[in-house]
Amino acid sequence: MVDPRAGIACLDANPIISLLLGEPADQAQAVHALLQAVAARGERLWIFPTTVAEVAMTLDRAYKVARVDIAEELLGFLDHRGLHVERLDTVRAALVSFGSHNVPFYDALLAVEMASTGCTEVYTWDRHFDRISGIRRRVP
Numbered sequence: 704m705v706d707p708r709a710g711i712a713c714l715d716a717n718p719i720i721s722l723l724l725g726e727p728a729d730q731a732q733a734v735h736a737l738l739q740a741v742a743a744r745g746e747r748l749w750i751f752p753t754t755v756a757e758v759a760m761t762l763d764r765a766y767k768v769a770r771v772d773i774a775e776e777l778l779g780f781l782d783h784r785g786l787h788v789e790r791l792d793t794v795r796a797a798l799v800s801f802g803s804h805n806v807p808f809y810d811a812l813l814a815v816e817m818a819s820t821g822c823t824e825v826y827t828w829d830r831h832f833d834r835i836s837g838i839r840r841r842v843p
Contacts, residue, residue, distance in 0.1 A: 706801050711728070714750050715754060716758045716795075718733075718734040718839070719750075719754070719764065720758055720766075722735060723777075724766065734767050737746065738783055742783070750787070750788045751787075752793065755777060755788075755797075755798070755808070756808050756809050759774075759776065760808060766805070766826070767818070770805055771805075772784060773801070773802070773804025774798045774799065776800065776838070777798055793812070793816065794812070796815045797811040798811070805834070806832070807831070810829060810831060823839055824839045824840075825840055826842070826843045827840060827842075
């Protein structure tokens with residue numbers, strides 16, 4: 704369902720990464736100003752789960768930020784009143800799992816989506832699924 708208060712624009716991963724890292728400083732400042740202006744107009748920029756996944760993966764792999772810190776920063780960021788996060792509850796639950804179970808965000812997201820449908824088994828070689836309660840990993 705479309706949120707009537709949301710705008711028609713979305714926010715990509717790279718501005719979010721700049722904002723969270725504070726670099727380049729001019730870009731981080733521009734993103735901060737954009738979010739303030741959007742919120743002041745009563746609008747919101749869309750963020751999709753794939754964007755959150757890209758941010759988490761980039762901060763994890765390219766910048767070597769600890770997963771628990773990434774989860775904490777993103778959970779706080781997603782509360783900004785100038786944002787509309789598609790499937791927010793799912794994204795939040797995946798971020799919690801990402802930070803607490805130390806699994807890649809995409810797989811944390813998959814586990815949350817599985818749980819929401821009652822799916823309890825996953826065929827994979829990824830052993831980190833063994834750390835997520837309620838999920839049974841099976842080898843293909």
